[in-house]
Amino acid sequence: MQVFAQPLFAAIEDRVSSKWPSNFLLEARYEVKLLFSTQTIWKVTLFSLIMRTTVVLLTTLVAILVPFFNSVVGLLGAIAFWPLTIYFPVAMHKSQTNVKKGSMKWFLLQCLVLASLSVSVIAAIGSLVGITKSLKHSKPFQAKY
Known part of the structure; x- marks a missing residue:
């Protein structure tokens, strides 16, 4: 956060x-x-x-008041992780170091980008599942211990 x-x-x-x-x-x-x-x-x-x-x-x-707050923060993190932590830095690195398209380094960087994208998508799906489960069983502004 x-x-x-x-x-x-x-x-x-x-x-x-x-x-x-x-x-x-x-x-x-x-x-x-x-x-x-x-x-x-x-x-x-x-x-x-x-x-x-x-x-x-x-x-x-x-x-404290919103029972699914952690899932919402997880969803925001999953959405922001890939572009800010992986895609843009890798794109800047490829541009600054003139990585040739089709080279082994380019291919490995593309694999890193795609693998981290899949992790972010899976994390976003997991957060959405957590939000929907919490909404089914929660009563707003009531703590469940």
Whole structure:
């Protein structure tokens, strides 16, 4: 979920900082030294800390209230995995290194792309099955222990 949330966090922070550039929540940057690290310093604003914590709390609340939340997240992951993790990086690699069409390297990369596509399709089907099973047996906003 964190991978999908980072662009959202950046867009919200950019929009708020352009709308209210002199807001005290955005101006003050605090440096926090991380434990067990000699050089790593985390720079944070109060707005990003509050906003990110709120998003995590709301996501957790939705996960508790919606019984099929894990299946929905699995479906989103299955849909996003193949193009973002396999197809586009492989296409960029083939373009940047001028892999010749029909060569052994091209063929193996195509096999990787097709194999990972099939894994993503199977994962998406499994998530859809999980969603439909949960919807058959669930009562909204009631926990089943």
